Amino acid sequence: MPYNFDDEMIDEIREKNDIVDVISEYVDLTRTGSNYKGICPFHNEKTPSFMVSPNKQIFHCFGCGEGGNVITFIMKHLNMDFVDTLNLLASRVNIDIETKKTKRNKELEDRNKLLFNINKDSAKYFYENLQNNKKALSYIRERGIDESVIKSYGLGYALPDWSGLLEYLLHKGYKIKDIHSLGLIIQRKDKSGYFDRFRDRIIFPIINNRGSVVGFGGRIIEKNGQPKYLNSSDSPIFNKGYNLYGINILKKYARGKDVILVEGYMDVISLYKYGIRSSVASLGTSLTENQVKLIKRYGKDVYLCYDSDEAGKKATNRALEILKKEDVEAKVIVLKDAKDPDEFINKFGLERFYETMSNALPYMDFKIQLYKERHDLNISEGRIDFIKEIVTELKKIKSPVERDVYLDKISKETKVSKDSIKEELKYLPIRNYKDKYINKNNRDNNKDRIKPVINRLEPGYTIAEKNLLYLICKDKNIYESVKTQISPEDFITEEYKKIAERLYEYYENEEFLFKTFEKVLNDNLIGTLENIYNTQINIDASQKNKVLEDFIKTVKIKKLENKKVALKERLKEIDLMDSKSEGDVEKFKSICLQLINIDKELKLHQ
Incomplete structure (x- = not known):
């Protein structure tokens, strides 16, 4: 959800919490000149390289x-989100956040009310x-959508104007800056004016669980070189990762029933048309933890x-991981002879859909089927690769009985003994371990704990690159801002650089859609992109520019540092020359x- 901390309050919290005092509660610091030094808490080291500057x-x-x-x-250090961190630091220096928020909340409430009204009037207009448009209405009717469905979902049409x-x-009296903040209009490149984002499209209003219109999706009627679907960008009242299409219908009709999670607007509407009131769709993005919490x-x-x-299938695999992380044991409905739920239910009817649903695959069965499709089990190499992948999934099963059942199944599928698979499972390394200490006392109490092997932590600049790419994927407006400050060549990590090159090129030609962008990448980059796109960072709209600047600055600093190292090496080479020409001296x-x-x-950057 959006944060209610304004810049003034954040600055006050930061200024009143002296960084040396705070960090010394978690790290033993020693004064060295005007700074403090200690053992870094973010990676393993013996020689202190962690510096704290009280002046800066x-x-x-x-x-x-x-x-x-x-x-x-x-x-x-404490693995806390932005809001919880501010609350902790405010409490530490006795700042009464609630009192300070009162005025801010009233202003925010009035602002949001205005934005909701703009969206509401826009939905009425569509x-x-x-x-009143025969072409659009005819298209809707051809898809089998009657007036009752149109009204239930508030379907509309954006004119070609x-x-x-x-x-x-x-x-209606609204201001351009407010309309623009909702992503309903786009500023022309020459900044001479604005134009409508949605044109000649069927419109799907996105309504939250409180019944307010927070955004829109638009589908083209005729192929015209434009993206098939276009969605509202994130705004002060809309964040794709916190909303689901159809959640208002699910809340009204299907509380406590089975939820069917689909990909598209028309999937939700077609299932509704056949009497299924419990389907929702993620909004053109990979499923997020916050969407699962909403479900x-x-x-x-x-x-x-x-x-x-x-x-x-890849999207299903990603979604299963997110659901499992939130302790939801989901099942997968495997469609045959149809590309999506919309086509399937219109082609085969409700009874066949329910029959297919009754045969849905549990998490582990889907994984087995997925990995079988990736590997040829008729050859030794294929069986080995299959087992190496599937044991990572077996490791996640807590129940010994359930694990044994699947060991039997995998053994039969691969013709490899259970004992051999168990041995492979035994030596599987433990990954993604994070040591979470709340305070120095806890750290001392845990000195003797045996810790699993910790994988290499990502350097700060790679995290910055990853977050930049994630934010660019999420919002074209961010891309427009970032591209003027940093180019693909500025990325240091080779894989991120390649993705940035394709991403920048892709955005210049069409609107970004994860599924279609994924298809233009080489296979070895798809996993990296999925990892980027599954990143979860929540940023208050008021802080977005500051955070972006920080990421960009981190990448630029690292590139400059790398260049500096390379130049120093070149200086050494010249300095070691027995004899130097005039050209060498000039160099x-x-x-x-x-x-x-x-x-x-x-x-300048520091």
């Missing part, structure tokens, strides 16, 4: 690259357009019914000047 109120580790202010330290909605909303509030068991193509001077300029740039 920042920390930086020269070993792993982690850095930031007092807020980011607590977030990273609805009236549909009722470039500024129809904009003029309508201006006439758990209203539903019982969860069924995944995604597209039957390769991209749909030496040139490199020295470059190093001076790099130091100036680094100071």
Whole structure:
């Protein structure tokens, strides 16, 4: 959910919490000159490389690259989110957040009410357009959608006009800046004006669990080179990762019933048309933990019914992991002879859909089927690779009985003995271990605990690159801002650089859609992209620019540092020469000047 902390309050919390005082509660610090030094808590080291500056109120580790202010330290060290961190630090210095929030909350409430009204009037405008447009209404009727479904979901139509909605909303007395903040209009590249985001599209209003219109999705009627679907960008009242299409219907009709999670608007509507009131769709993104929490509030068991193509299977696999993380044991409805639930139920009817649903695969059965499709079990190499993948899933099963059942099944499938598979399982390394200490006393009490092997922690700059790519994927407006400050060549991590190159190129040609973008990548980059897109970072709208600047700065600093190291090596090479030509001397001077300029740039960024 959006945070209710304004910049002034955040600054006050940060300023009143001296970074040395805070960090010394978790790390033993020793004064060295004007700074403090200690053993870095973010990676294993014997020689202290973790520095804290009381003057700048920042920390930086020269070993792993982690850095930031007092807020980011607590977030990273205690694995806390932004809001909880601010609450903790405010409490530490006796700042009464609730009192300070009162005025801010009233302003925010009034602002949000205005934005909700803009969306509500926009939905009415789209609805009236549909009722009065023969082409759009004919398309809807051909899809088997009657008036009752149109009303239930508030379906509408965006005219082909470039500024129809904009003029309508201006006439209603709304301001351009507020309309633009909702992503309903887009500023022209030459900044000469604005135009409607949605044009000549069937409109699907996205309504939250409180019955308010928070955003829109639009589907083209005729192929015209535009993306098939277009969604509202995130706004002060809309975050895709916190909402689900159809959640208002699920809340109204299907509380406590089985929930069917699908991918598209038309999947939800077609199931509703046949009497299934308990389906919802994620909004053009991979399923998020917050969406799962929303489902758990209203539903019982969860069924995944995604597209039957390769991209749909990958999306199902990702969604299963998120659901499992939230302790939801979902089942997978496997569709045959149809590409998606919309086509399936219209082609075969409700009875066949329920029959298919009754044969849905549990988590482990789906994984076995998925990995069997990836590997040829008729050859030794295929069986070995299959077992290496599937044992990672077996490791997650807590029940000894359940694990033994699947060991039997896998043994029969692969013709490999259970004992051999158990041995493979036994030596599977433990991964993703995080040592969470709440305070220094707890750290001391846990000295003698045996710790699993800790995988290498990501350096700060790779985390920054990953988060930048994630945010660019989430919002084209962020891409427009970021591309002016950082290019694909500025990315240091080779895989991230390649993805950035394709992503920048992709955005210049069409709207970003994860499923279609994934198809333009090489196979070896798809896993990296999935990892990026499953990143979960929640940023208050008011803090977005600051956070982006921090990520960009981190990447730029690392690139400059790398360049500085390379230039110093070149200086050594020239310095070690027995005899130097005039050209070598000039190169030496040139490199020295470059190093001076790099130091100036680094100071500007620090």
